[in-house]
Amino acid sequence: KEAKKIGLAVANLQANFFNQIKQSVEAYGKEKGLEVITVDAKGDAATQVSQVQDLITQNIDALIYIPAGATAAAVPVKAAKAAGIPVINVDRNADGAPGDTFIATDSVASAKQVGEWVCKQTGGTGKVAIIHGQKGTTPEVDRTKGWGEMNAACPGLKTVAEQWSQMWAQDEGFKIAQDFLQADPTITVIWGQADALALGAAQAVKVANPDHKILVAGFDGDTAALVALKNGVFDVTATQKTQAMGRLAVDSAIALVAGKDVPALQLQTATLTTKENVEPFIENHP
């Protein structure tokens, strides 16, 4: 069978990371002559269940699914499977009801890489403040885990403050970082678990105008963040291959509809990105 129409259920288009994947899927889908129907759950799992239901009503051939909510909701996968529609999970997967394939970045490994760069850069000592993502979400849990693995090997980096954001948003990063610096002006490293948080933190550092260098690290490689990285606004991130992930999702959909085998797990690596190697990513996001 040949795929003609695919559904794309996005968790939250307001987050740049998801929006990049969406753009990639739509552009590549067009290239492949597919009709892509996109729906945006705005972060709400219940909305997403309804939207997937509506996609199924329209007889899509495959579903590319980025689950909304803290972790994956299994219901849409079950519903699609019940209708005989293959499911390609992106970024988040459910234990009980995995998609036919799962495409994501290895957050544990990549967060560890970011941490190791920081460890090296600071000579292995420093006071660290961490701005976590939304508590309990897969990326938040995994990135915390990866950083912790690095920290075990680099005990000179002491975590002096931690706070969780609600929505991975930039203004949250700003406020939290400002309060961190107020409570302890001797902080030397701030890590935001997403670039939006890191950009907010960088701005807070700029406002505080400290007498020493504060290293700011992020994660994601958001398009705007890469430009900021180049301009020295912050120091390091891990660029996720959003374009590649989008294309891979479409290719997997075509393959699954055609009845071909696709590996159950397609983990991507994120590239450690600093001022030195950012240029090509700005030209061409991976």
Place this chain on the structure above:
Amino acid sequence: MSVPPAATGNAPTGLSIRGIKKSFGDVDVLFGIDLDVRPGEVVALLGENGAGKSTLSGIIAGAVRPSAGTMTWNGAPYAPHQPGDAIAAGIGMIHQEMRLLPHLSIAENVFVGRLPLKGGRIDRDTMNRLASAQLRRLGLDVPPTRLVGTLTIAAQQQVEIAKALVLQAKLLILDEPTAALGGHETDLLFEQINRLKAEGYSFIYISHRLEEIARIADRVVVLRDGHLVATHDTAQLPVRTFVEAMVGRSVERMFPDLPAPGGDVVLEVRGLTSAHGAFRDVGFEVRKGEILGFAGLIGAGRTEVMRAISGADPRRAGEILVDGKPVAMRSPADSIEAGMVLVPEDRKAQGAILDHSIAENLCLPNLDTVAPDGWVRPARVLAFAREGIRKLGVKGVPDQAIRNLSGGNQQKAIIAKWIARSPKVFILDEPTRGIDVGARAAIYDVIADLARAGMAVIVVSSDLEEVLGLSHRVVVMSRGRQMGILPKEKATSVAVMELATA
């Protein structure tokens, strides 16, 4: 001077109150009132605006908690915590100008809080039937399913009365029930009261229309500044007696001498027709210094005419000229601009912003004079408010919320707010509704002064004596039609009633 308890039977029956006091914050309003009401009698409660009549009634009806004092009801201690307790004990009250629920039907308003049920469900047929019957007895013949918000003030007052009568309360307090009514409706109400009285029901009756007292009351009690100052065991006394007790002096005459009107026509109305059919083809002129009265039964359409003239309601046809120039009337702002002001009939919904202070309310349409440069200076506002309060004798201070004034004092404040504009045309719709005798005379003087100062004045009133006593000419309306204009010498109550009921 208190009355001995009824000598019939062993247990005292009826209501008996002793030493009731009330203060709101630092303001003392009642100073130890003793009063008895026996079954089957109508006790009139008289007093100036702000004397404490409504407060005392509210205490009896459980709406206000007294600061001190005791009450007994049919011999048992009686201390209602909320209106529901009073109603359960058989004591009901019509509150002065209480607003109804505008979005509900007449019938539902009548039965609110005690809807008739059948098998747990509301028995709408019974409800509508009973409400309709009660209202017909009071002279209001409208479908009981109509929304109350679409009724005029007078009709709403009748609904309010019906609401109290269906309570079947053993003691019913009527706080100015006739303030918005005409003579006919008042007669019908008295019929009801007399019928119930004969069955042993008792009433406390409050009114500023003193000529009603002799017709309906068995006994008269007078309050002055929160003290009970007189009790009369008969109501068959000259009105003067009551007035002196209320005011503490004698009021010489009611109606002032009217100045002769000047020659120039200030306001001319031609072929005025309502946009929604309340009246048609109304036309008249008012001269400088002239007072033109408007008489008619309630619902005749007088209020609607005034609202159309002042731009509050749209009109379908007709012309309005001030000083010979047509006024393009799209909103009240245009009418005010042209020098016309209206003291509206519905005090609470149209007259004042109840939660705002007297000062704010007085300044509202006068900011162009209080703040000619746009700067509202507190000292000027205060001075302006003091002046208005003084002129009309409002019992209150500038920063007091209008809501906390007695009904009559609210009305005075509203008149004060419009007088301050010194308009060319001054329209007053039911200007003395709820105003005490002393103050009423003062307001008549103010109106005459306005005319003397060269304004053209229109007075709409359902109090026939008032229209006749105050006007140079009287326009009579009936069912939305202008029936005729009578000059003072021909304007007798018989002549007016003939036209009004034609």
Place this chain on the structure above:
Amino acid sequence: MKRLSSWYASLGAVRGPLIGLVALCLALSLSTDTFFTTRNVLNVMDQITVLGVMAIGMTLVILIGGIDLSVGSVLALSMMVMGYLANEMGLPFGLAIVVAILVSALCGLVSGLMITEAGLPPFIATLAMMSVARGIASIITDGQQIVGFPDWFTDLAITRHFSVLSVTVAVMVVLFAIAWIVLRYRAAGRNLYAVGGSVEVARLAGIKVQRTTNWVYTLCGALAGLAGVILAARLDSAQPSSGLGYELDTIAAVVIGGTSLSGGVGGIGGTIVGVLIIGFLRNGLNLLRVSPFVQQIVIGVVIALAVAGDTWRRRMR
């Protein structure tokens, strides 16, 4: 004809939104071939259940002139309490559901008491409850979600009996019917209109305004809790972040249906129409393949048009 037009007149305030709803459904039926199918309509019924159940409680609250901003948070709290008690504490599932709804009712009662006893404006009282309930919901599992409920439970939201009604949709329909009857035909319901029309008039008529208010908020809380249980069945999981922003959706559904935020006017009929407008609109735009950003614009415009419908109809005359 006479008959029809008097029936039409009797619709009263619901008329405007109803015209909007009918127009919307017509437009969607004509522009897609998937909208007007049994399956899609049943899907929409599933999709609106949570909103519908919450909107019933919100209608009562708004009718008495109040507002409840806490419904989304209380829904989340209910889910978490149920999930925690059943999956972590091992309570029988039925009991966990009952406790979850009781806890939600308690939240409503506390909001009510803040209003009647502490004299807080409803907006502030329920805003405070919104924050507190969300906090507690998150603390229960330290922000983690709970997954894996018994099959019989999730089937309540999935299995369509007689291939029409799932149990959850049936619950919504029954609740709508009860609320409609109570608000129209029972003294308790009519008293809400009196309280919303004027607290003072209601009080003077002997209605116990404070007690009524406490009851209404308690009920609204309980219904939000029930909506949480339904959502948990639908999602087969419970998350403390569920229901974010639902308060606005719910209030919108009620107000679109013609119930006035100043109280005393409106009813369940309108709320049903409001809930359906929101449900069909979102579904229809997905079926029309309107892109997500454009959807937001269309939703805004259609909501305004649906409510304005009646105004314009009246102007035209």
Place this chain on the structure above:
Amino acid sequence: MKRLSSWYASLGAVRGPLIGLVALCLALSLSTDTFFTTRNVLNVMDQITVLGVMAIGMTLVILIGGIDLSVGSVLALSMMVMGYLANEMGLPFGLAIVVAILVSALCGLVSGLMITEAGLPPFIATLAMMSVARGIASIITDGQQIVGFPDWFTDLAITRHFSVLSVTVAVMVVLFAIAWIVLRYRAAGRNLYAVGGSVEVARLAGIKVQRTTNWVYTLCGALAGLAGVILAARLDSAQPSSGLGYELDTIAAVVIGGTSLSGGVGGIGGTIVGVLIIGFLRNGLNLLRVSPFVQQIVIGVVIALAVAGDTWRRRMR
């Protein structure tokens, strides 16, 4: 003493929240050593600027008995319009700012016209605008954010002149002062109270209620747009998702400050107190390193207490 107590009495409705604010600041000063420092207080000033500017417009809207749910979306639209015109279209930056604020004012005007001309309830009109403005904000760059503004622009939010005031904070202070003066001492301001107190009484007093309403919503839109410009300077970027949920924060600040949602009562003084309560509370909880879940609970409780303060004080007597 007499003097003092009459000054105290003159505070009127602001009193309750003010007691709450003072108590909050005392508690935070005692429990942390970082709270009561110049630098922290200045930080909080920065943090509340956006909320403060929006709350001014919202105060006007609520005073006339309205509500504006669209402020968060209009803020985002303003940011995106400014960023797009400057960074993509190459317009001079100053001009881009002006156009952004004009577009926001237009959004407000459209809301106003929906209310005055189409007769929509303010809740519905601004809910529709909320959805539409967010959609347009997202479409401008297809959901992408815009980064990299000129240094002079971001410095407006960063450089503290005389080591005290940044330009943006100064703007907020000046706007508060103007609004305070207008609402207290200008005829135009007093008229808003009249409209909110009773539309009918105000109309009969010759106030052009519709025109006033349109102006107020236009101003509220313009101020939300200005808040967007300030936020862009502060974040050195513009995102279509900015300002999500700010409408509730803004309304909360105004209502905490004692302005009544039914209109006609309140003022800017209270709003300043309300904004400060929210600002200090969030800052203080972060300084105390309270976990975010517990923060939500504390915020809810403190808001309720702050507003209830006055009720209880009065009861105690």
